[in-house]
Amino acid sequence: MTTDMSQRPPFDVEAVRGDFPILNRPLESGRHRKGKPPAFLDSGASAQKPQCVIDREREVEEQFFANAYRGVYYFGARVDEELEATRSGIAKFIGAESTDEIIFTSGTTMSLNLVARAWGGKFLEPGDEVLITEMEHHANIVPWQMACAERGATLRWLPLTEDRRLDMSRLDEFLTPKTKMLAVTSMSNVLGTINAISELARRAHDVGSLICVDAAQSVPHRMTDASGQHNEVEPVDFLAFSGHKLYGPTGVGVLYGRRDLLCEMNPFLGGGHMISQVYRDHSTWADPPAKFEAGTLPIVQAIALGAAVEYVSGLGLDRIHAHESQLLGYAHEQLATISGLTIYGPDLEHKGAICSFTIDGAAAEDLANLLDIRGVFVRHGHHCAMPLHEVLGVQASVRASFGVYNSCSDIDRLVDGLQFALERLIVAEK
Amino acid sequence: MTIEDLIEEFDDLGDWADQCEVLIDMGRDLSNMSDNLKTEDTKVHGCQSNVWMVAEVKSEPLRIELTADSDAMLVRGLLSVVLMVYSNRSPQEILETDVRDIFSRLGLDRHLSPARKNGLSGMVTRVRAIAAEAVGLQS
Structure with a gap:
């Protein structure tokens, strides 16, 4: 699986950017002075799509669209084939043992809700504990709060260290034989912190707990090995991610689940395709993945997600990681030149391509608005991580997150834009 | 300055960047609300910043006096x-x-996010409800 980097051409960011039409169009909004393309620094929320993904969606709609798993006619059969090819591509991409372990959902949020409800709803008992962490996205908090409330289980929070990593020295305090599920992000959407999933999985399994990984942020940036076969790491039990952060369409995501668990747990939504037999007084379930794919799937989006997976695999996650690490290093270096700026999260070695920061005396919303005037697109707010912002002691932060198409010039534009904003917000005050 | 001057x-x-600067200056000139007035009750929901x-x-004469504040200068x-x-x-x-008509004459409606517009609508609804109540008391 691993590729020798020396045998491949260097990562050409300009060529990569050329694959993304939206990043090559001058802004024409009436709110931007010069017609420059945007410096898009919000891939952590949703990434832009390369031409091949856009083309794929169009190809399906124009050439062979039909509902999936229902028609024997040519279009229907073709859609089924394409969906299964995508499923198989995704299984390979994230290191699943079998394609039956890949469930199409609407995105990470639905995937995590599916686990909390369909697994938690059956297996959580009063007195059981679910362990989450202080750096989780609301999508990996709220479903567990709901499941725990319904089943009389207790939700516990693993604290962070001063440098905003999981406090592994206190893991034994929180991860105990009472723990039935450890639900944890593989990469924080605010701090960028990369968590040691293999070690967490091993420690969870040691106490008889399962592990469910919110991999929405890490999948586009780092190799994923759900079954642990490729890298001899500890396998995980559930893993969720979204298509739209992986340069694919919105409305489609994936839940990976260990086959035996998927067979044992309850279904999530009831409806067409997820059944084996429907009687008047009860129904029986189809085998996974169909058991969890009630109703019509986001067919076009799922097939185009296959194109996105191929695109990312073609660039190579090793090369993407090297490129983004370099970018992150440059961003840290350049942002450090701005006085009063605090970056949240650990040192470069322990984080992925995200920089969240605040600047003394400047509200995050003002910074984001003024950056927008300069065509620099960042996110501001609590980034769906309110408990984390409480730990950080700030209400809101600005987040710049990077993708394959970002270059050092985007970071220069960010820094220039921040200077522009600060001149207006702070310097004028003096 | 009257609203017509603005x-x-x-x-x-004409340019949003320049208009932004004017708004930021106006925000800076807005008097601060005392912290004890910043409570859950006085918070306007639906806004991204506080x-x-x-x-x-x-x-004598019957009128409504408003005070408002925000963390963000542009919002101020x-x-x-x-x-x-x-x-x-x-x-x-x-x-x-x-x-809202005035915001549209200022051209601000084009530059405000739907979230900001919702927050603004919430404020307008509240002010108008208070005004309607005051009229009711008067008659």
């Missing part, structure tokens, strides 16, 4: 436009004026 200035500027608003009914600028239009006006005047 509309004229915005029209002359926004607080207090409306007091004053008599928008609040100062709202105050320019509504504060120290009689309840009748408030009921006859819709600040």
Whole structure:
């Protein structure tokens, strides 16, 4: 699986950017002075799509669209084939043992809700504990709060260290034989912190707990090995991610689940395709993945997600990681030149391509608005991580997150834009 | 400066970046609300940054006095436009004026996110409800 980097051409960011039409169009909004393309620094929320993904969606709609798993006619059969090819591509991409372990959902949020409800709803008992962490996205908090409330289980929070990593020295305090599920992000959407999933999985399994990984942020940036076969790491039990952060369409995501668990747990939504037999007084379930794919799937989006997976695999996650690490290093270096700026999260070695920061005396919303005037697109707010912002002691932060198409010039534009904003917000005050 | 002066200035500027600067200056000039007034009750929901608003009914002549504040300077600028239009006006005047028309004449509706517009609508609804109540008390 691993590729020798020396045998491949260097990562050409300009060529990569050329694959993304939206990043090559001058802004024409009436709110931007010069017609420059945007410096898009919000891939952590949703990434832009390369031409091949856009083309794929169009190809399906124009050439062979039909509902999936229902028609024997040519279009229907073709859609089924394409969906299964995508499923198989995704299984390979994230290191699943079998394609039956890949469930199409609407995105990470639905995937995590599916686990909390369909697994938690059956297996959580009063007195059981679910362990989450202080750096989780609301999508990996709220479903567990709901499941725990319904089943009389207790939700516990693993604290962070001063440098905003999981406090592994206190893991034994929180991860105990009472723990039935450890639900944890593989990469924080605010701090960028990369968590040691293999070690967490091993420690969870040691106490008889399962592990469910919110991999929405890490999948586009780092190799994923759900079954642990490729890298001899500890396998995980559930893993969720979204298509739209992986340069694919919105409305489609994936839940990976260990086959035996998927067979044992309850279904999530009831409806067409997820059944084996429907009687008047009860129904029986189809085998996974169909058991969890009630109703019509986001067919076009799922097939185009296959194109996105191929695109990312073609660039190579090793090369993407090297490129983004370099970018992150440059961003840290350049942002450090701005006085009063605090970056949240650990040192470069322990984080992925995200920089969240605040600047003394400047509200995050003002910074984001003024950056927008300069065509620099960042996110501001609590980034769906309110408990984390409480730990950080700030209400809101600005987040710049990077993708394959970002270059050092985007970071220069960010820094220039921040200077522009600060001149207006702070310097004028003096 | 009257609201008509501001509309004229915005029209002359034409450029969002310059208009932003004016709003930030207005935001800086807006008086701060004392911290004890910034409570859950005075918070305007539906806003991305914190926004607080207090409306007091004053008599002789009957008028409504508004105070508002936010963490964000640009939002304070928008609040100062709202105050320019509504504060120290009689309840009748408030009921006859819709600040949203003024925002659209300023061209701001194009630059405000739906979330910001919702927050603004929430404020307007609250001010108008207070005005309607004051009119009811008067009659």
